[in-house]
Structures are given as structure tokens and as C-alpha cells.
Amino acid sequence: MPDTDKTPAASDTEIETLAEFDTAVERTAQPEHAGLAGYRVQSLDLTTRTAALLTTDTAGAVFLGCAMEPDAVAKVRADGALVFPPVPHLPFDPYRGALYSPAELFEGLAAGYERTPDALSYAWFQRTSTDGDIFSSMLRSIHDDAVSDALDELLVGARVVGVMGGHAMARGTDEYRGAAVLGRTLARAGFTVATGGGPGAMEAANLGAYAAPFDDAMLDSALELLGTEPSFRPSVSRWARAAFEVRTKWPRGGTSVGIPTWFYGHEPPNAFANAIAKYFANATREDGLLARSNAGVVFLPGAAGTVQEIFDNATPNFYESRGTPTPMVLVDRAHWTETLPTWPLLQALAKDRPMAARIALVDSVSEAPEALARLSGPTG
CATH class of the missing domain: 3.40.50.450 (Rossmann fold)
Known part of the structure; x- marks a missing residue:
């Protein structure tokens, strides 16, 4: 059973920005907040946080679509954290921690709507929605849950x-x-x-x-x-x-x-x-x-x-x-x-x-x- 005194409250477990990650790491210096157990780190580029990952106890944490250096990935997995790596070649991020902005969905509009992430995501959906691939279904479900x-x-x-x-x-x-x-x-x-x-x-x-x-x-x-x-x-x-x-x-x-x-x-x-x-x-x-x-x-x-x-x-x-x-x-x-x-x-x-x-x-x-x-x- 987890020690509830050392596990963050549900409303505080999601880390969606580098600033939030840094704050969580700083808190691990306090005995009552040792380690990142219970945290869910969503879709962050942590390649600039390798030192923190190598020196922080990440057991019990979950990393969703976070980019990390190979040595950091190996250490985090060895701690016992769950690591869901980024999925390459997708026009969308299934682990996103925030809603879309118009600028994000229409990026590249100058070259034509068909080149935007919105149009490319629709094209991906058309290709995969009826192919019976459970991996594609899982990606859609994770994405929609993250959006909700x-x-x-x-x-x-x-x-x-x-x-x-x-x-x-x-x-x-x-x-x-x-x-x-x-x-x-x-x-x-x-x-x-x-x-x-x-x-x-x-x-x-x-x-x-x-x-x-x-x-x-x-x-x-x-x-x-x-x-x-x-x-x-x-x-x-x-x-x-x-x-x-x-x-x-x-x-x-x-x-x-x-x-x-x-x-x-x-x-x-x-x-x-x-x-x-x-x-x-x-x-x-x-x-x-x-x-x-x-x-x-x-x-x-x-x-x-x-x-x-x-x-x-x-x-x-x-x-x-x-x-x-x-x-x-x-x-x-x-x-x-x-x-x-x-x-x-x-x-x-x-x-x-x-x-x-x-x-x-x-x-x-x-x-x-x-x-x-x-x-x-x-x-x-």
C-alpha cells in the first residue's frame, strides 16, 4: 500500500509543463515528498532534465510520451516507473496535456489546409478507423481521454x-x-x-x-x-x-x-x-x-x-x-x-x-x- 502522506493528492499529480516538473523535483528534497511516486508526467521534452531524472527517485511515476535521453530512460525504468514513449510519425500527440489552439491545428495553413495538423489527423483517422488495428484504437482512446x-x-x-x-x-x-x-x-x-x-x-x-x-x-x-x-x-x-x-x-x-x-x-x-x-x-x-x-x-x-x-x-x-x-x-x-x-x-x-x-x-x-x-x- 502506498504511504498516503507521501503520495500527492489526485489534483496535484499531473505534470504538464517543465516548470511543474521542476517544482515537483524540488519538493523531493523534503522528506514528506520523497520521490515522484504518483505523478503523471504528460508529453514533455525532458531531454534538458537528464540530471534531475538521474538523481531523483522516479519509482511509481508514469511518463506519458516524454522525450528523454537514453540513459535517463534506462534509469527511470530501472526505478520502476512506467514509461510510455512518444509515438513517431503521428500528426497528433496522444498524450497531450492541454487543449488545442487554432494556431496549432492550422499550422502551415499558408501551404494549404491539407498540410495542416488538423487535415493530416483527419487523413490518419480515415486510414485507421476501420482497419481493426488495436494500436490505432488505443491511440485514439488515449488522445480523447487526455483531451477530456x-x-x-x-x-x-x-x-x-x-x-x-x-x-x-x-x-x-x-x-x-x-x-x-x-x-x-x-x-x-x-x-x-x-x-x-x-x-x-x-x-x-x-x-x-x-x-x-x-x-x-x-x-x-x-x-x-x-x-x-x-x-x-x-x-x-x-x-x-x-x-x-x-x-x-x-x-x-x-x-x-x-x-x-x-x-x-x-x-x-x-x-x-x-x-x-x-x-x-x-x-x-x-x-x-x-x-x-x-x-x-x-x-x-x-x-x-x-x-x-x-x-x-x-x-x-x-x-x-x-x-x-x-x-x-x-x-x-x-x-x-x-x-x-x-x-x-x-x-x-x-x-x-x-x-x-x-x-x-x-x-x-x-x-x-x-x-x-x-x-x-x-x-x-
Whole structure:
């Protein structure tokens, strides 16, 4: 049995930066913190920390994808630490300790989107998703678990509102502008905006959150600039470059989260979510996005994916499996009662249950923030 007085608390066991590694090594000089037992060191280049590794007891530690000099690897393994070496020739890091940034996923965009880590990861996924190779499956699972861990760390204490909607909503339209204003309104009210991280309505909401710290004219100008490339089809490269032009012209925008998936890799992530939790497993991504939207979800017009998200969210609200039902606001009465008549079924599910006080249908996106606030009150 481990000595609990010498084993770090669970919240302190992950080492994701060299500074954290150095601090942990310094602590080993104290008798109550002898050795690195219980620590998990994630995806660090430790080739400059060879002396520390050779002189520190690493028994009971786990090194995930860390680069080390050969003598350091031999010594760490001899101590009894578990060492999962870096996997060569992958376009992604399965052991990553942080979420993606837009710059990371779109690195190399100047040479064409197909050369970026995002596109290369999708190509790898297409090659391996059905080949039955358990090693590839393991890498995807480790990656997605690492992303979930980083996402949870980011959102501790945050009031998260999910904004769902279709990828087909084009820049330059009134609908896109409305979704952007919604994202800005929510961010200015202190919420963390979370979307599916893709184009269309998702990009618009992330753009709005990005625009929140600036004056209102900034969003108007950004929308005009983006309107020159309305869609990611036919050219993801031009579509993405327009977004980075906005980011360059107005740096240090507001924060939001995008949670896309390589399962729908033909839809690129948008560049306005400053923290991107991109998954291989769409089911993990869908459930995680909705589960983390603890302050409610706004559903903009969409198609099959958005309908699925509505009922993925309705199910735990129906059974109260996550506690008190969270608000659900559906935007565009005609869309959700005529085009895709989802609202009548949602009402039928909610009848005589606490979730009935947590659902609303509004005509326009401008009504969504007030509806969200109203639904957030006690159910009685």
C-alpha cells in the first residue's frame, strides 16, 4: 500500500509543463515528498532534465510520451516507473496535456489546409478507423481521454452555455450575424460559450465571444471581412485565412470553447474558439459537450446533428440523471415546429416533469438570452 502522506493528492499529480516538473523535483528534497511516486508526467521534452531524472527517485511515476535521453530512460525504468514513449510519425500527440489552439491545428495553413495538423489527423483517422488495428484504437482512446481531462481542467468553476446549430449557416447572412451577437451577449454576461467547434452557427457563436471585449463596431467590421469567404466550401484554406485575418487585426479577443470531432473531419474547426477540444470519437464529444453545458443550451436551426443534440440533452433532463434539468432554448419557431417538428415531441417528453419548466421555444435569436435567464430560475 502506498504511504498516503507521501503520495500527492489526485489534483496535484499531473505534470504538464517543465516548470511543474521542476517544482515537483524540488519538493523531493523534503522528506514528506520523497520521490515522484504518483505523478503523471504528460508529453514533455525532458531531454534538458537528464540530471534531475538521474538523481531523483522516479519509482511509481508514469511518463506519458516524454522525450528523454537514453540513459535517463534506462534509469527511470530501472526505478520502476512506467514509461510510455512518444509515438513517431503521428500528426497528433496522444498524450497531450492541454487543449488545442487554432494556431496549432492550422499550422502551415499558408501551404494549404491539407498540410495542416488538423487535415493530416483527419487523413490518419480515415486510414485507421476501420482497419481493426488495436494500436490505432488505443491511440485514439488515449488522445480523447487526455483531451477530456484538459477540458475539465479548463472549465472548473465556469458557467457554460452551449450553442448548437448547423454548419451550413453562411457568413454574411442575417442568421450568422444573429448567432454572433448571441455569443457576444452570453460572453459579456459572464458565461463561457461552448460550441461544436465547426463552421456555420458554431463559428458565429465563437466569433461573438471573441468579439466580446471590443466595442460593438468591431463585430460589424469582422462580419464584413468574413463575408468575403461565406463558406468553407469550396476552399477551407481561404475560409480559414479570412478568420485568421480577423484574429490578426483584432488580437487578444475573448475566450470560448470549441468541441469538434474528426469523425466529421470534412468540417474544419473554426479559428475563433481559443480552446479547442477535438475528439476522434464523436459520441464522446457529443455527450461531453452537452454534459459540460451546465448553464443551459441554445439550439439554433440545424439539421440531423442538431436534432440529435436536442434529444441527447433532453434524455438526462428527462431522467434528471445529472441533477436539476438544465435550460434548453430552441430558436426559430417555424424551423422547430414545421421544417423539423422537434418541439412538439420535446414538449410531450417534458409534460408533468421538472424539465417542463426548463424548455422554451422562441422566434428569434435575440430572445434567447432572456429565455435562458428565465429558465434558470427555480423549478418550483
